[in-house]
Amino acid sequence: MASTRERTAWSTSGYLMLLVFLALAFLLILRVVTFAGTEPSDSQVAGFLGSIVLLPLALVLIAKGFYMIQPNQAAAITLFGAYRGTDRQPGLRWVWPWMGKIRISVRANNIVSEKLKVNDLRGNPIEIASNVVWRVSDTAQALFDVDDYKAFVVVQIESAVRSIGSRYPYDDIEHQEVTLRGSHDQVNAELREELNSRLAVAGITVDDCGLTHLAYAPEIAGAMLRRQQAEAVISARKKLVEGAVTMVEMALTQLSEKNVVELDDERRATMVSNLMVVLCGEREAQPVLNTGTLYQ
Template sequence: MRVAVVAGGAALPPGRPAGDTAPLSPARLRGAAGQDPDAASPGLDIPHPADDEAARRRGIVAQAVARGMPEDPADDTPDPPRTGPARGISVTDVPVHLPFLGEPRPAPDTTGPAAGPRRTEPAPAPRPTPRPAPGRRVPRGDDRLHEHHGPVLPGWVGVGVGALALAGCLAVLWRAGVVPAAFVAAFGATPRAYHGLRATHWPPLAFLGIVALLALGGLGRGKAGHAWVLTLFGRYRGTVRRTGLTWVSPLLLRRRVDVRLRHWRSDPMPAVDAGGLALQVVVQVVWQVKDTARATLAVADHTEYLAEQVESAMARVLSQLPADAFHEDAPTLRDAEAVGDALTRMLACETEAVGIEVYSAQPTRIEYAPEVAEAMRRRRVAAIDAKHRDTVLTSIVDAVDDTVHRLTSRGLVELDDYERKALVKDLTVAFYTGRPE
């Protein structure tokens, strides 16, 4: 779709709107200039009014054709010759979307015959569903179970409320005359005669007694390095790490947990190396309870769980390397630092689900089992002796080569092949037999 915009040397007539794009008929030109429609305008070639009527009919026919309607067969009036634009006026075609920059540009029509066969885009291939990485699953525990602060008050609150409740009970008993006269006189009060406990005395006594029982029964002593895990009818209610005199509701069940930094040394545990040789290992673990809720409620006994995980992790780590490499330079279990780092990482990952933080897990002793210890000792001695002999022989050969080279290079002796071999043999025997044991 195109819009005709008039531009040129002649200005638009006064009174014509800027957005009016209708053709300028002679009548409109004369009306815009303020002249009589029947008067002739100088300088312009204005057609006869019959021409305007013919132009109007042509516009009606063009609109009918554009809408798919047939032309009027009764209209046999010959079309007058078309006239060009007025002198001094130029017409320029401007795309229709330019005046409306804020609106999206209409997409070109690609369904017509001139557009050719429409290109079909291939559908994107579906993405493969990610699968979990193969390997052993690490326990994660209950994500909803995390340590948070439990309901606790300073101890002086419980002491004060309990004292006031006991004082109220004493006042009720004094009014009933139950308190002995000697005790009342000690406080400077007037003793009252005992007439028995009436029905009006029992409700305040019961209420004040319950308050005193709750206030004094909830007092506790928080120790440094320990925490209380609070539960109510099996539901976790929070953890109290406050020290000193505290008050916790006596309706809550308390379980004390040690949160200090602790170490655990295992007994000699059986294991095997990469070659299948039986070993005995002693491991020392430094650990601490980080999440008291998980350590208490996520497992039956967190210390027993730690001991079992230490044995399991140690068996997996030690089975990846040989205990000794007698005749080659290769990583072995004698590298205590590397073995300890691997054991610490694996054990920390295993115990995170129960709220235990492992700082260090180091093997303090790795030795062969008694049934293979003697055979491995002989093998180790033989390997050490072979390595020593190889070192000694290398030094002797270097000494003999240096001696023969010096004798011949300085011209002290002249040797042929037979004499050179005999001299090398004699020097080797002399150096080898004369070495210190």
């Protein structure tokens, strides 16, 4: 399919042509008034008949060439179905009366997509929706290369969101890979790039986009919540044990370096066990006072 590219159309200021229109209207009125107050000859009658035919025809043709363009609006100019260019100059404009004018907005548009059910990278069903800010950047492509560019945008947004949703996992408790929930900037940037690639054929540019809804599908939401809780507990326990081992190692090292107490292997193991219980326990430890010796 041949791609249509926008180009600048010829047009002129409508205010200048409005002055011409008013001048011709005044001339027509003057001719009628002058003719009515005289006894014309045959040549004057012929001239009058010619003027009252030609001047109204000229007025009609000039009037048909007027059109208005508002800020951030454009008009595609056609000649018997052939594209002749686009006029983006705001205000009152004028082109030849046999030219067609198709107005199109180039303002920013905002679309919030429907909630879609998609399987993420791991096969989990999720619900996902996005917000997209788009605008027409090439009026010729939007009008002549696709049938309905607004419907085209809606369909391509749905396709792009489905593609992005299936490209990444919903979540990763260990934060070792890109996820839909944890990597918003990267996912949004990739979604925008995907949309611009898909909408380029329609002359549409996406200025901003982002996910507005992201959740597990209702049928697995409860199970995935319990899984997240379990993974969070495991991760917290892992960090707690790592910290406790470091603290125990530090305590034993400092006791040895400062010669606070000499411990054999058995008592060292007992101290390590007690410290680990105190540091890793969920409840506060109850101290036990030893009134004897260290080995009793």
